[in-house]
Amino acid sequence: MTRQNTDLTDDEIEELKVFEEQLQSFVGAEAGPFLSWDRVNRAMIRHWCEAMGDANPAYYDADVAVQLGAPAGAVVAPPTMMQAWTMTGFACQHPPGSDTRESMPVLPVFDQQGYLAVVATNCEQEYLQAICEGDDVNGRSTIESVSSRKTTGLGVGYFVTQLTEFRNQRDEVVGNMRFRILKYKPHSTAS
Amino acid sequence: MSQLNYAQVTVGDQLPPLAIDISAKLITATAIASRDYQDVHHDQDAARALGSPNIFMNILTTNGFVGRYVTDWTGALGVLKKVAIKLGAPNYPGDTMEMTGEVVAKNDQDQSIELKVIGKNAIGHHVVGDVVVALP
Numbered sequence: 205m206t207r208q209n210t211d212l213t214d215d216e217i218e219e220l221k222v223f224e225e226q227l228q229s230f231v232g233a234e235a236g237p238f239l240s241w242d243r244v245n246r247a248m249i250r251h252w253c254e255a256m257g258d259a260n261p262a263y264y265d266a267d268v269a270v271q272l273g274a275p276a277g278a279v280v281a282p283p284t285m286m287q288a289w290t291m292t293g294f295a296c297q298h299p300p301g302s303d304t305r306e307s308m309p310v311l312p313v314f315d316q317q318g319y320l321a322v323v324a325t326n327c328e329q330e331y332l333q334a335i336c337e338g339d340d341v342n343g344r345s346t347i348e349s350v351s352s353r354k355t356t357g358l359g360v361g362y363f364v365t366q367l368t369e370f371r372n373q374r375d376e377v378v379g380n381m382r383f384r385i386l387k388y389k390p391h392s393t394a395s
Numbered sequence: 396m397s398q399l400n401y402a403q404v405t406v407g408d409q410l411p412p413l414a415i416d417i418s419a420k421l422i423t424a425t426a427i428a429s430r431d432y433q434d435v436h437h438d439q440d441a442a443r444a445l446g447s448p449n450i451f452m453n454i455l456t457t458n459g460f461v462g463r464y465v466t467d468w469t470g471a472l473g474v475l476k477k478v479a480i481k482l483g484a485p486n487y488p489g490d491t492m493e494m495t496g497e498v499v500a501k502n503d504q505d506q507s508i509e510l511k512v513i514g515k516n517a518i519g520h521h522v523v524g525d526v527v528v529a530l531p
Contacts, residue, residue, distance in 0.1 A: 291431060
């Protein structure tokens with residue numbers, strides 16, 4: 205599915221080569237920690253469960269949560285919320301104490317070249333221990349790979365795969381995530 | 396919420412199907428609940444400018460629905476160990492995602508079961524997921 209480079213002039217091929225070498229230089233780049241704005245709390249859990257229609261009592265009843273390893277009086281968070289705790293939120297900023305660099309440092313390079321659109325395509329999460337009310341989650345990420353140039357249904361772009369390890373306030377690994385996005389130029393604007 | 400035990404599960408068991416009605420409200424509310432403020436999940440014009448016909452569900456939410464679908468079935472003491480999803484056809488407002496699931500393996504050592512979960516909408520497969528959940 206890779207776009208045939210024969211569509212391009214020699215200069216464009218050379219430019220693409222330099223760009224792709226630059227992309228590959230980000231493989232292995234580490235970033236973090238990225239902290240959470242809030243400790244794991246019932247209000248955010250309830251908002252999530254309400255929107256998702258998730259009525260699991262482990263997420264609101266401490267008597268159930270204790271059977272899943274939660275401290276007395278605490279509920280457990282939906283494991284699939286793991287990534288939500290360290291999200292930047294409305295202002296697109298990580299809390300103070302976080303790494304100040306872009307969490308996926310290759311993204312600005314794509315933006316400069318006009319690959320402005322982004323869509324997530326894969327998310328693989330492993331949960332190693334319960335994330336409970338009161339926990340303070342942080343994440344550290346590594347760029348695992350950047351694909352060759354692909355032509356997809358959405359447009360022309362590159363898949364970027366990032367690995368993130370999430371830890372709690374005791375520095376115990378609570379889970380990890382392999383996250384893949386497509387950074388692309390939509391077909392309507394692809395050059 | 397009833398509780399499923401490991402011994403009750405057989406490879407090939409089907410999960411009861413679940414239909415999720417996809418509305419703009421759902422897409423926006425779940426995006427915000429997951430702290431994902433990317434404009435393609437709440438702003439139709441922004442979504443169109445990036446080549447999408449409408450706003451669409453974010454991946455954290457799909458992940459959440461896959462997890463919820465499995466623990467709805469296991470009961471509260473089912474412990475998710477892994478949720479690995481691949482996204483295909485986007486979930487746009489006005490569509491319905493039909494979720495189905497099947498037990499594909501059992502692991503006696505840790506009393507975990509492996510499931511294949513599919514979420515299908517009018518366009519095709521929105522999500523195909525592999526889930527591991529441990530049972531009492």
